[in-house]
Amino acid sequence: MLCGAPLTSGRLTTAEAVELAKVLGALADPVRLQLVSLVAANGEVCSCDLQGPLGRSQPTISHHTKVLVEAGLLHGRKAGRWTWWSLVPERLAQIRTLLGG
């Protein structure tokens, strides 16, 4: 489940490769990278704060947040009508480690 065995020390199993590829794929999109960047800069933001800067429709934003949540990179906290998004920094650190830390 994505622990130990960083990429550059060799011996990456197929299952590990698939799992890591999934997480990296979640980050491999300009809109999602900017989304993460925005959340990182503001601590906690709601979807309506993302729509403007990212220049995408509301369903598209919703789609991207979902992808990031499923990758374990983003966390959503529902409060009334709003959903507040925040990063999961440990997950980013984990990816960094797997990439050869």
Added chain:
Amino acid sequence: MLCGAPLTSGRLTTAEAVELAKVLGALADPVRLQLVSLVAANGEVCSCDLQGPLGRSQPTISHHTKVLVEAGLLHGRKAGRWTWWSLVPERLAQIRTLLGG
């Protein structure tokens, strides 16, 4: 050109996001991750050494090496009929930094 401004310190421009997404996209594939892993483990390998472990056809391997080279992650050294592949560790380190080092 992908320097400074790590992801988690905010302020990622569109151009930077597109560029970073491209590199991450190059890594976001199980076959390519295992390819990198194999090269990392063996130092320098030729394509014929990859085809077996990766279980893909020769054109597919060639396609993946090309993607990785274009992303600056892999380097090919031609010697006679063979091409010897090696990693560009600085590039991986750079990505790690961008991811929030």
Added chain:
DNA sequence: CGGTTAGATCGACTGTTGTCAATGAGGAGT
């Protein structure tokens, strides 16, 4: 030169992905 071999390129097919308009679900306020 002809034959073999390593790798790249092309063409086609398939599955996935980013996008939006339309609609749905549910809280908040009147």
Added chain:
DNA sequence: ACTCCTCATTGACAACAGTCGATCTAACCG
């Protein structure tokens, strides 16, 4: 209850990406 408001979901479509067979290029060896 009724109406906004915020976000999620659905359906559709275009663009992209991974894969392989066939073909091409170029290097080595008799």
